[in-house]
Amino acid sequence: MDAEFWHSRWAENRIGFHLSNVNPLLIKHWSVLNAQRDDRVFVPMCGKSEDLVWLAQKHDQVIGVELSDIAVKAFFAENLYTPLVTGVGHQHLYQFDEISIYQGDYFTLNIDPVDVVYDRAALIAMPEDMRQMYVEKLLSLVKTGGRILLVTLDYPQDELAGPPFSVPKADVEALFAGCKVTHLERDDADESHPRRQRGLSRFAEEVWLIEV
Template sequence: MIDPEFWHNKWASNSIGFHLEDVNPLLVQYWPSTKPTREDKVFVPLCGKSEDLVWLATKHEDVQGVELSNIAVRAFFAEHFYTPMVMPINGHTELFQFDELSIYVGDYFSAPIKPVDIVYDRAALVAMPAEMREQYIARLKNLLNPGARILLVTLDYQQDEMVGPPFSVPESEVMHHFSEFKVTKLYRDEANETHPKIAKQGLTRFAEEVYLIEA
């Protein structure tokens, strides 16, 4: 199991190779597959300081995120020149709120996230080691309103060839975890021999996948 200190140290040392400087093009391309409406409540688990939050907030009136690192959340608001209201929720959680955005700084498993209609998971499930994924998904399912949708981005590689995170979550595991849902694979990008994960780390395969999961 990955200790919370692992992620605190990543942000403290600015070792954030997982952070994208721009909006994820996969979000832009496949968000319409969720059939979103402006009124749909959106949740982004383990959101970091993602630019995706800003993009989603232009399209929805209620976007929630949760992030373990106070450094990441303060950086997000500072970099966008937003001045959020900051409210202590309990001894372990703070809520940063600005217009459509509500970001909880604290533990995903205990933050008081409100039920939602759409989840966008680019960096959460793949950040969880295998022994934590069942618990992560159980919590996620408890946050879903009837008819909710999940846009899930995963990675597929030979796990014994590279130490995560990010971890490999192959299609068979996605189907297992969401067996009671309708699962549609929307995309698979198979890396070629010039990709750094293949060329430099010598992986047998490396692919990014996108799923639409419908309750």
């Protein structure tokens, strides 16, 4: 899954993964992280998510990283924010009040360690051969004692090509083998769900607490 794939998805507005509202799973489960206002929050592959706005209402520092400049500019424009833009190496940093978004490659990101992470669309965007590298990078950015709220999908991968990809329970536990992994919720979709209507025999969203 190369950078051009994601650049083209944003350029062509093929962003079915984008939620126009705050993710209900974030609202429901964020409290389990016991995150304080001064905790640094990290959102990998943040897109133009409204989740950033919700998190910024609760925390003084919300840091995102996003490959697409289209997505980053759209986030600030749609929320009527005028960010300060500076260059940081091969990346650009957009800042407005509590929100900072690095526009560039996640794998080359260099930031101070964070306290908590919210991952709704990053791990499931990674093909299987990139997931271990993604997790190793993520854990390198999290303080010891940090927490991750992770949302994954579980469906028969041979029935539908990703992304987003299926990352079942066994894979989550293997990827975060050095951490404490707690399963918080599984929401199995009924036959009316758009993914089921596309031919999937089953489709579920799962939520995890990862303690580093």
